[in-house]
Amino acid sequence: MRYNFELRKEKINQNGLIPLRLVVSNEKDRIRKSINAKTAIEDWDNINLQINNPNSQHNKNYKLYQKFNISINEVKTKVDKIFSYFEYNEIPFSEKLFNEKYDEDDVKVTITFADAYEEFIKVSKLTKANSTVIKYRSIKNFLDAFELHSKFTLKLDNIDFRFEEQFMDYCFNIKKTLNNYYAKIIKGLKAFMNWAHDRGYHKNLSFKKLKSKEEEVEVIYLTIDELMKLYHHPFSNPAKDRARDFFCLMCFTGQRHSDIYSLQDANIENDYLTFAIRKT
Numbered sequence: 001m002r003y004n005f006e007l008r009k010e011k012i013n014q015n016g017l018i019p020l021r022l023v024v025s026n027e028k029d030r031i032r033k034s035i036n037a038k039t040a041i042e043d044w045d046n047i048n049l050q051i052n053n054p055n056s057q058h059n060k061n062y063k064l065y066q067k068f069n070i071s072i073n074e075v076k077t078k079v080d081k082i083f084s085y086f087e088y089n090e091i092p093f094s095e096k097l098f099n100e101k102y103d104e105d106d107v108k109v110t111i112t113f114a115d116a117y118e119e120f121i122k123v124s125k126l127t128k129a130n131s132t133v134i135k136y137r138s139i140k141n142f143l144d145a146f147e148l149h150s151k152f153t154l155k156l157d158n159i160d161f162r163f164e165e166q167f168m169d170y171c172f173n174i175k176k177t178l179n180n181y182y183a184k185i186i187k188g189l190k191a192f193m194n195w196a197h198d199r200g201y202h203k204n205l206s207f208k209k210l211k212s213k214e215e216e217v218e219v220i221y222l223t224i225d226e227l228m229k230l231y232h233h234p235f236s237n238p239a240k241d242r243a244r245d246f247f248c249l250m251c252f253t254g255q256r257h258s259d260i261y262s263l264q265d266a267n268i269e270n271d272y273l274t275f276a277i278r279k280t
Contacts, residue, residue, distance in 0.1 A: 001026045001083050001093055005049055005072070007041060016040050017061075020068075022075055026093045033102065035075050037068035049076065081107040091200040111201050113154040117143075120192050139188040146170045156196055159189070160206035183212035227251055 003024045012018045017038035024031040039051045043065070050072055053065035082101045086093050088109050101107050108115060117140050124133050147154050152166050171177040171185075193207040222230070231248045235241045250260050259277060267275045 001086065003076075003079050005035075005046075007039070007044060009041070013038070020044075020072070022079070024079065024098065029093065029095050029098075031095055031098060033075075036071045039065070039068065078102065078107055081109055084109045085111075089201065097199070111156065113156055116156060116196050116201050117192055120195055123195075135184070136188055136192070139185050139192075142185060143189070149174065156193075156202035157204045159193055159204060159210070161209065164210055179212075180214050180217065183214040186210050186212040222251070 001024070003022060005020045006023050007018045008021055009018055018041055020035055020037045020039060022031075022033040022035050024033070037051070040061070043052045043061070045052050051065045051069050053059065053062060053069060055062055059065075079102075082098060085091070085101060085107065086097075089111050091097070121133060121136050121140070124136055128136075143154060146152070146167060150166050150170055152163065154163075168182075171182050177185075190207060190210060193202075193204075196202055197205070227248065230244060233244065235244060246260065249255075250257065253260070253273060255273075259275065263273065263275065267273055
């Protein structure tokens with residue numbers, strides 16, 4: 001991995017200043033980034049990668065060059081951190097990941113469990129339903145509470161049987177967590193750990209052995225006679241009338257709350273409801 005700056009001579013302005021562009025190279029990858037800096041060609045120091053800027057009466061660009069050199073140094077510092085990030089965490093260089101890190105305000109060299117999880121939530125917002133993102137955030141809050149109570153430091157490489165033992169003790173003996181909720185937490189944790197493993201953030205596969213068991217939940221339902229009794233019941237409250245109609249329509253059509261709630265007149269075609277189901 002290496003980087004340099006190139007002068008975009010084709011974009012020279014009327015004052016003789018040429019825009020600079022960052023160029024990052026790694027084998028077949030070549031990434032270019034525009035930066036906030038311009039220089040006269042004779043003032044550019046290609047060895048130290050900065051603008052020569054003597055404070056003299058003949059240097060009309062002194063204050064402007066000061067500002068540009070600050071921008072150049074900030075870019076150099078950020079790129080050095082990103083390179084250290086790849087090397088320290090033994091992550092293969094990729095243009096996509098470099099661009100993601102470059103767009104961050106504060107680049108961190110090490111990857112902590114918390115930092116990776118926050119990134120996981122951020123990325124999930126691009127492809128997952130809002131309810132799924134909320135679930136991932138809820139799991140993170142639960143893990144934070146566990147970490148605070150147990151003094152167990154969560155790391156990407158220690159989600160194993162030792163973690164499982166302490167986490168089960170916290171869930172079942174301290175928080176009195178039900179089996180089904182525990183299973184949802186483990187499922188979400190595994191989704192995060194798989195995502196982090198795919199990105200090369202860790203090589204720990206012990207998390208795949210985490211176990212959880214969901215119990216059968218009793219299904220509460222109405223008989224057709226009970227449903228029709230509710231359907232024909234004369235409520236004196238208009239709000240209860242609307243709630244009853246809404247509930248009965250879901251029962252008659254077998255659709256979910258979110259689908260029925262979003263129905264419009266255009267979805268009614270003769271004796272059919274036509275609409276696209278939104279998956280979570």
